Amino acid sequence: MRITPDKMNKLDGRVCFICGKYLLNYTEKDMAYLKVHSGSTMKAKPNMYHLFSCPSCTKMAHKRCWYDVGEKKVKKGWFGKSEYILSCPSxxxxxxxxxxxRVDWNRGYEIPDHPESEILELHVSDVVTWKAGSVFGKIGKAIDNFFQAVGLGSLTNPERNAVARAASNVGKTIQDVAERVFKIKLTPQQRAELKELRCQNCDAPLPMPGEFVDAVVCAHCGTAHLL
Structure with a gap:
């Protein structure tokens, strides 16, 4: 079942219970392989990835995580052949x-014994649209008189370097950073009193910046915050 941008709020902030990463984030290995009419396979990247929930405990994970961790090899006695079974790690x-x-991942692995209607299909273009739309609603606004949204292209070289370092700290690159960047206007005293910082796009908690840190990037949606 394809999850369209208007339904992605239900996944916002939720993490894969197996790998611990946000469900709306994905990596190269999460991209699905598709079976094609010729019998060969084709990698769907950069088109889509999938999520699946355990029907028993309802915990959700990336399809690739089910493949890597949920698939177990069991033996039929001492001399029997090995078999595979999908079990919930939770x-x-x-x-x-x-x-x-077990069908290999690059041969078009599918969750066994479960219809496609139980598998959530996320198209990368839809995820990008959802993340961008969430940010664009705040363009030109000051958030609580502290934050102001600016374009990534308007940053100075030192500011871009600070954002790049912050992105690297959460496993991202400057190319992963959302187009809209939030600048925070704080006096030195206000910064010293800062106890919590949350993303101005998705409200996920942000890492607290050190004294000499000039930017932080949200690990969830890739939004940068300049301090």
């Missing part, structure tokens, strides 16, 4: 029948 429920072979 509640231990067996989610598939035993199979002699």
């Amino acid at each position: 509640c231990g429920t067996d989610l598939s029948s035993k199979r002699e072979k």
